[in-house]
Amino acid sequence: MPREISFFDAYVPTLLLAVIAAGVIALVADRILVRIGLYNLVWHPALFRVSLFTCIAALLGLAIYR
Template identity: 40%
Template sequence: MPLDITLFGIQMPTLLPIFVVSAVVQILLDRVMSDAGIYNHVWHPGLFRTAVFICLFTIPCLLIYR
């Protein structure tokens, strides 16, 4: 089980780069869904955004720590 990685000589937890990539993907996906008008059909947009981020973060974490 990988507990930490080395990136440019800096040791960091494996979850940190996954978190950063998930945040960037969430921002891009949020912009696409906003432009498409998906949030007009969602009951609570803030809760929906949080759930999408949790899914984006959890899937790679489960694949790594499997």
């Protein structure tokens, strides 16, 4: 996969698009986890949400730059 993608004649890093996609995936996963009731078992929900986003973004970044 290329390191940059041309978007309206401006080069956008592929990692930026991966972070945006990770945000969408984390938002959907967060909604599912709220419905399941997992946040009743989590010590710090905000910290869990940030770590979930970080893990998803890191996995997408590794998939792109591997």
